[in-house]
Ligand SMILES: O=C(O)CCC(=O)C(=O)O
């Protein structure tokens with residue numbers, strides 16, 4: 239196993255002791271790192287204990303119920319940045335709940351009530367982000383929301399959610415995804431802690447010239463080595479927000495069922 243650098247080395251602005259969050263209303267505004275994220279000073283923020291355990295479990299079983307009912311697909315070949323590579327980049331089952339121009343999926347199975355609560359949580363989060371100039375262009379209709387279901391052996395190779403793709407004339411075409419959101423729902427063994435050295439499945443965040451760590455800045459180094467990384471444990475109730483254009487990341491192969499909500503907030507299309 240590759241050794242995992244200490245979190246301190248990277249000093250990503252990760253909250254260590256976030257407030258306990260039990261209500262489905264957005265209430266992180268006293269959090270200084272969330273504030274810094276909204277001002278664009280840090281590219282990533284990570285919260286623990288988001289939403290109640292009951293709701294997280296309901297969402298997890300909703301995801302598995304929708305999958306069993308035949309919703310979604312296992313996507314293997316995601317579009318590569320060069321638009322031509324057909325390398326298998328992920329083997330993950332994705333169930334879309336909402337995507338631009340489409341109504342939220344109105345399946346009559348699973349846990350409709352939990353899904354509604356998730357949608358309202360995400361809408362509140364969008365409203366809160368959009369209150370700041372940096373994110374005022376995030377539109378309600380631009381919310382993409384899905385469940386991702388990984389099985390033992392599933393992975394998602396290193397990528398950027400909103401890569402700058404060039405068209406035939408060489409013009410940069412900017413994808414409109416601005417903020418990525420991942421909320422971990424855990425698996426059926428809710429009392430077994432997730433140990434990435436045994437269970438795998440870490441969300442590995444890579445450094446790059448845009449994703450500077452504070453420590454490096456303080457030391458005057460200013461940037462990370464390309465292969466510096468931080469592993470985030472996909473524990474139930476952990477939520478990560480990051481800038482879709484800035485943060486390269488991957489999901490290490492998992493040994494355990496690994497279920498999460500993956501969402502994106504998009505700019506208004508111009
Ligand atoms: O499953 C995760 O932790 C991340 C998923 C992801 O990177 C994506 O869907 O783009």
Ligand SMILES: [Fe+2]
Nearest residue numbers: 397398399487
């Ligand atoms: Fe991603």
